[in-house]
Amino acid sequence: MKILREIAEFIHRKDRFLITSHAGPDGDSLGTALALAEALDQLGKTVDVVNADPVPRMYESLPGIDRVIVSSEVKASYDALIVLECCNLERTGVEGLERFAAVNIDHHLKNDEFGELNWIDPKAAAVGEMIFLLFGELGVRITPEMASNLYVALLTDTGSFHFSNTTAETFRVAGELVSAGADPAQIAQTVLMNQPESRLRLLCRVLSSLEFDSSGRVAWLSLTQEMLEKTGSSADDSEGMVNYALSVEGVRVCAFFKQKRAQFYRVSLRSRGDEDVSEVAQHYGGGGHRNAAGMSLEGPFEEVRDRVLNRLTSLVS
Amino acid sequence: MKILREIAEFIHRKDRFLITSHAGPDGDSLGTALALAEALDQLGKTVDVVNADPVPRMYESLPGIDRVIVSSEVKASYDALIVLECCNLERTGVEGLERFAAVNIDHHLKNDEFGELNWIDPKAAAVGEMIFLLFGELGVRITPEMASNLYVALLTDTGSFHFSNTTAETFRVAGELVSAGADPAQIAQTVLMNQPESRLRLLCRVLSSLEFDSSGRVAWLSLTQEMLEKTGSSADDSEGMVNYALSVEGVRVCAFFKQKRAQFYRVSLRSRGDEDVSEVAQHYGGGGHRNAAGMSLEGPFEEVRDRVLNRLTSLVS
Numbered sequence: 001m002k003i004l005r006e007i008a009e010f011i012h013r014k015d016r017f018l019i020t021s022h023a024g025p026d027g028d029s030l031g032t033a034l035a036l037a038e039a040l041d042q043l044g045k046t047v048d049v050v051n052a053d054p055v056p057r058m059y060e061s062l063p064g065i066d067r068v069i070v071s072s073e074v075k076a077s078y079d080a081l082i083v084l085e086c087c088n089l090e091r092t093g094v095e096g097l098e099r100f101a102a103v104n105i106d107h108h109l110k111n112d113e114f115g116e117l118n119w120i121d122p123k124a125a126a127v128g129e130m131i132f133l134l135f136g137e138l139g140v141r142i143t144p145e146m147a148s149n150l151y152v153a154l155l156t157d158t159g160s161f162h163f164s165n166t167t168a169e170t171f172r173v174a175g176e177l178v179s180a181g182a183d184p185a186q187i188a189q190t191v192l193m194n195q196p197e198s199r200l201r202l203l204c205r206v207l208s209s210l211e212f213d214s215s216g217r218v219a220w221l222s223l224t225q226e227m228l229e230k231t232g233s234s235a236d237d238s239e240g241m242v243n244y245a246l247s248v249e250g251v252r253v254c255a256f257f258k259q260k261r262a263q264f265y266r267v268s269l270r271s272r273g274d275e276d277v278s279e280v281a282q283h284y285g286g287g288g289h290r291n292a293a294g295m296s297l298e299g300p301f302e303e304v305r306d307r308v309l310n311r312l313t314s315l316v317s
Numbered sequence: 318m319k320i321l322r323e324i325a326e327f328i329h330r331k332d333r334f335l336i337t338s339h340a341g342p343d344g345d346s347l348g349t350a351l352a353l354a355e356a357l358d359q360l361g362k363t364v365d366v367v368n369a370d371p372v373p374r375m376y377e378s379l380p381g382i383d384r385v386i387v388s389s390e391v392k393a394s395y396d397a398l399i400v401l402e403c404c405n406l407e408r409t410g411v412e413g414l415e416r417f418a419a420v421n422i423d424h425h426l427k428n429d430e431f432g433e434l435n436w437i438d439p440k441a442a443a444v445g446e447m448i449f450l451l452f453g454e455l456g457v458r459i460t461p462e463m464a465s466n467l468y469v470a471l472l473t474d475t476g477s478f479h480f481s482n483t484t485a486e487t488f489r490v491a492g493e494l495v496s497a498g499a500d501p502a503q504i505a506q507t508v509l510m511n512q513p514e515s516r517l518r519l520l521c522r523v524l525s526s527l528e529f530d531s532s533g534r535v536a537w538l539s540l541t542q543e544m545l546e547k548t549g550s551s552a553d554d555s556e557g558m559v560n561y562a563l564s565v566e567g568v569r570v571c572a573f574f575k576q577k578r579a580q581f582y583r584v585s586l587r588s589r590g591d592e593d594v595s596e597v598a599q600h601y602g603g604g605g606h607r608n609a610a611g612m613s614l615e616g617p618f619e620e621v622r623d624r625v626l627n628r629l630t631s632l633v634s
Contacts, residue, residue, distance in 0.1 A: 080369045101598060142424055153610055155478075160477040160478060160479065161472075161477060161478055161491075161501055161505070162477065162501070162505035162506075162509070162510075163499075163502055164485070164500060164503075165494075165502075166501040167495060168492045168493070168495040168496040169492070170492075171488045171492030172488070172489070172492045172494060173489040174488040174491075174492075175486070175487075175489045175491075175492065177486030178483075178484060178485040178487070178488060179485040184478055184479070184481075184483040185479060185480055185481035185482075185483060186481075187480035187587060188478070189479075191563040192479070192564075193479075193560070193563060193589075194373075194566045195562070195563050195564055195566060196565070197527075197529070197566075200527060200564075200565060201522055201524075201527075203524060204521055204524040204525055205522075207517055207518075207520060207521040210512070210517060210518075217376075229523035243510070246510060247509075247511065247512055247517075248509040248512060248514050248517060249511045249512060249513055249514075268328060272506060272510075282352070284367060317619060
């Protein structure tokens with residue numbers, strides 16, 4: 001692939017690199033940034049990894065995680081910038097990046113192509129899957145630490161290989177990473193099976209809120225500030241819980257109403273098949289994809305809920 | 318591999334086959350049996366698939382599932398028997414099998430090698446992974462339906478690629494199955510994301526029972542007959558819930574006490590690392606592996622619980 005060769009040549013030409021990714025880092029952006037940093041180390045480059053937001057607890061065990069600098073401004077000087085999983089530079093949440101020659105690597109469809117080199121592959125399950133190919137082009141040796149970090153990227157961005165971005169190539173790369181020293185069970189245990197007790201207490205309360213419309217095709221869950229307080233949880237702890245509503249047989253679309261403050265709700269929408277929840281999200285000024293979207297709404301809970309459920313009900317009828 | 322060649326030759330020589338697997342069928346035994354049956358169809362053989370127990374609800378969507386005959390006795394005549402995932406013939410729960418020439422295919426360490434041909438590979442994540450190799454030897458074409466069934470075997474027997482049986486070979490085979498037409502997202506949705514509402518209601522109650530010892534290294538959950546009645550759940554619905562206790566940070570070992578009737582409990586044990594819960598299970602006349610074991614105990618709940626917790630506590634101290 002031409003772009004791969006160009007990026008490899010670009011990397012070989014430069015010395016001092018800054019790697020960054022989107023604010024609110026996840027397994028794909030962190031794992032890939034760390035693996036790439038180690039690859040550049042191998043090539044004798046100087047590398048900093050910067051993110052605007054702190055590392056979420058579940059990723060604290062990633063090899064090399066201590067090298068992530070949490071900062072929303074870059075003052076040092078670099079020869080080049082590598083930006084992972086960002087549609088534009090603003091998405092990084094980091095200021096002072098415009099002055100560097102940038103390589104832009106992303107797997108989302110919409111991307112502003114802001115880089116000197118832009119490698120956008122919407123078919124890739126994760127940027128980790130793309131970076132694996134770049135390592136081949138760069139001729140670096142994939143250490144067990146690099147393999148583990150890229151495996152975290154694949155595992156988390158595919159929802160344990162459950163999401164529709166999972167392809168034959170994803171599995172091929174996962175297999176190569178295991179051959180290179182990634183331990184799937186140990187990583188699943190450390191990254192996924194390592195939740196605070198408060199999260200399970202919260203899950204229990206959120207599940208208690210489960211309701212359905214009369215058709216059984218629409219389900220919803222809700223989370224209140226009181227639930228967070230009573231369980232000692234943070235809003236982040238509710239990540240992924242929306243999927244429990246979708247997992248019930250017969251349910252086609254679901255909503256998760258997360259109270260952010262009095263009369264203000266963040267709403268996550270999910271659907272199973274052809275039902276396009278992004279339409280509903282867009283109607284309320286939000287966005288997303290066909291099967292996963294979200295928006296914010298103001299008002300009393302019952303009012304917010306009914307507005308959303310009316311739209312969801314007409315989606316499945 | 319010699320045994321693969323021998324099994325392929327055995328299959329080519331015979332005409333009428335009976336495929337069976339262990340009682341209480343799971344994704345690996347059912348998916349593999351159905352894929353193998355379709356392979357034998359392709360070769361022009363006559364094939365019956367028999368299981369002693371009904372198909373669990375989550376596997377009702379497997380392609381070809383209607384061909385599974387639920388019976389605990391075989392009276393018809395066959396040239397050969399293929400037994401999947403059974404340490405001995407009793408494990409099938411089906412009577413009348415002794416008179417057939419048997420091929421015995423299993424991935425568990427302990428196996429009585431009761432067959433005319435025995436192919437035991439404890440390194441395989443699932444018998445589905447083994448059968449994929451046999452298809453290569455047999456020269457059959459892997460249809461999308463066969464690929465889907467084998468993918469179900471891999472997905473469920475590895476716990477979505479989280480368990481320690483997941484290897485580079487598992488991912489290689491998964492990738493080949495996706496190339497052959499298995500749809501990972503659709504299968505995950507249909508098989509895993511398709512639970513009855515009652516199961517979520519039960520999960521909520523079971524999670525409410527979560528407790529820890531003072532070290533935070535031992536956790537336990539319990540399930541009562543009353544919980545099953547109040548939620549309209551069956552005992553099968555509690556499958557997998559023990560893992561919630563193990564998923565809490567700091568927990569090394571956990572127990573799940575499932576009341577079967579008054580003063581009688583089935584206890585599932587899990588551990589994260591080196592702690593060997595099979596020792597505890599064996600002490601009480603049960604069995605299992607290092608990280609997953611179980612036994613039955615009689616007595617009032619508090620007594621049963623304390624007996625088990627004492628043993629678990631000494632395991633982690």
